[in-house]
Amino acid sequence: MAAQPPRDIPKVSSMEPSTSKNQDLIAQARTFKNTPWCEQYERMISGMLYDSLVPELEEGRLRSRKLTKKFCDYLPDDATTASLGAEREKILRQLVGRVGAEPWIEPPFFMDYGCNISLGERFYANTNMVILDCGLVTIGDRVMFGPAVSIYAATHETEVQSRRDYIEFAREVTIGDDCWIGGNVVILPGVTIGKGCTIGAGSVVTKSIPEFSVAIGSPAKVVKKVTPVEDIPA
Numbered sequence: 001m002a003a004q005p006p007r008d009i010p011k012v013s014s015m016e017p018s019t020s021k022n023q024d025l026i027a028q029a030r031t032f033k034n035t036p037w038c039e040q041y042e043r044m045i046s047g048m049l050y051d052s053l054v055p056e057l058e059e060g061r062l063r064s065r066k067l068t069k070k071f072c073d074y075l076p077d078d079a080t081t082a083s084l085g086a087e088r089e090k091i092l093r094q095l096v097g098r099v100g101a102e103p104w105i106e107p108p109f110f111m112d113y114g115c116n117i118s119l120g121e122r123f124y125a126n127t128n129m130v131i132l133d134c135g136l137v138t139i140g141d142r143v144m145f146g147p148a149v150s151i152y153a154a155t156h157e158t159e160v161q162s163r164r165d166y167i168e169f170a171r172e173v174t175i176g177d178d179c180w181i182g183g184n185v186v187i188l189p190g191v192t193i194g195k196g197c198t199i200g201a202g203s204v205v206t207k208s209i210p211e212f213s214v215a216i217g218s219p220a221k222v223v224k225k226v227t228p229v230e231d232i233p234a
Contacts, residue, residue, distance in 0.1 A: 015155065015171065015189065015190060017047060017048055017049045017157070017169040018046055018047035018048045018169075019048065020046070020048070021042055021043065021046040021048065022045070022046040022047060025045050025046055025047075025136055025172060026042055026045065026046065028136060029041075029045050029097075029116065029136060031097075031098070032097030032098055032115055032116065032118070033093075033094075033097055033098070033115060034063070034094070034095075034097070034114075034115045035060070035097070035113075035115045035116070036056040036057055036059060036060030036063075036113070036115070037056070038054060038056040038057070040052075040054045040056070040057060041056060041057060041060075044057070044134055044135075044168075044169075044170055045116065045134075045135060045136055045170070045172075047135065047169055047170060047171050047172075048169060049157075049162070049167050049168070049169050050167070050168060050169065051166065051167065052134075052166055052167075052168050053166050060113050060115065061112060061113060063114075064095060064111050064112060064113050064114045064115075067091055067094055067095040067114065068095065068109065068110060068111060068114070070091050071088055071091045071092060071095070071105075071107060071109075072107035072108045072109070074087055074088060074091065085104065088105075089103060092105065095111065095114035095115070096111075096114050096115070096117045096118075096119055097114070097115045097116055097117055097118055098117075098118040098119065099119045099123075100119055100120045100121035100122070100123065100141065101121045101122070102121060102122045102123075103119055103122075103123045103124075104123070104124050104125075105123075105124075105125045105129065106125060106126050106127045106147075107127065108127065108128060109125065109127070109128065109129040109130070109131075110129070110130045110131070111130075111131045111132075111133055112131070112132045112133050112134055112154065113133050113134070114133065115133075116133040116134070116135065116136050116137060116153075117131060117133050117136075117137045117138075117139070118136070118137070118138045118139065119139050120139055120140040120141035120142070120143060120177065121141040121142065122141060122142045122143075123139060123141075123142075123143050123144075124143075124144045124145065125144075125145040125149065126145055126146050126147040126148075126149075126183070127147045127148070128147055128148040129145055129148070129149050129150075130148075130149075130150040130151070131150075131151045131153075132150075132151065132152050132153055132154040133151070133153055134153050134154040134168065134170035135153035135154070135170035135171045135172040135173065135189060136153070136172040136173075137151055137153055137172070137173045137174075138172070138173070138174045138175070139174075139175045140175060140176045140177035140178070140179065140195060141177045141178070141232070142177060142178050143175055143177070143178070143179045143180075143181070144179075144180050144181070145181045146180075146181060146182045146183030146184070146185070146201060147183045147184070148183055148184045149181050149182075149183070149184070149185050149187075150185070150186045150187070151173050151187045152186065152187065152188055152189060153170050153171060153172060153173045153189050154168060154170050154189065155168070155169060155170060155171065155188075155189045156168055156169070157169070170189060171189035171190035172190070173187055173189065173190070173191050173192075174191075174192040174193070175187075175192075175193045176192075176193060176194045176195030176196070176197070176211065177195040177196070177231070177232075178195055178196045178229070179193055179195065179196065179197045179198070179199070180197075180198045180199070181193075181199045182198070182199055182200050182201035182202070182203065183201045183202070184201055184202045185199050185200075185201065185202065185203050185204075185205065186203075186204045186205065187199075187205045188204070188205060188206050190208075191205050191206070191207065191208055191209075192208040192209075193205065193208070193209045194208075194209060194210050194211030194212070194213065195211050195212070196211055196212040196213075196226060196228065196229065197209050197211065197212065197213050197214070197215065198213075198214045198215075198226070199214075199215050199216070199220060200214070200215065200216030200217070200220075202218070203215060203216050203217055203218060203220040204217075204218040204219055204220060205219070205220045206219040206220070207219065207220075209222065210222065211228070212225055212226045212227070212228045213225055213226070214226060
């Protein structure tokens, strides 16, 4: 068993772990499927320091790897576009916490847990997507990912001993409706990308981006605004 989180180490990183549970995030997670519920899971999704090696979390990650492999390997010789999409969607709904209508993910991809992700309607991801969903990851409707998009909700303290003790923390990531995330974009913990945004290829998103913006660069910065559109009624 890994050591408990250190209590008296000074923090020097710009993003600090939380010191109490986030009941709103816990309530959101209770609506998801197949979560590895335990004390350390609640700490994890709340942004607190947590032990990543407790059995429940290890089993949750193993479950994700099994289902991801099943999804990525599924391509029978007699498959059609329709049958392939239908069968992969069945697997995806076992893996991901919430899935809207008409999802399409091009394999291969990787998710830490899968169960901490909410996908809106008509989500599309090109190949080599990576989502480290130790924090909750919420993706809106009609969002498109280019190839090799990475969402890193997981992070560590900069103090060395904490990492030696397998202690981690995480921050939620949110992407609004109608966003286009370009190829090789990296989205860091705690980021919210507002609806209607475009993030240029190769960007590293370190801070939140306001609605209807185009942002590029490392770190990503807003370079223009686009015309807002009305929400589509649910």
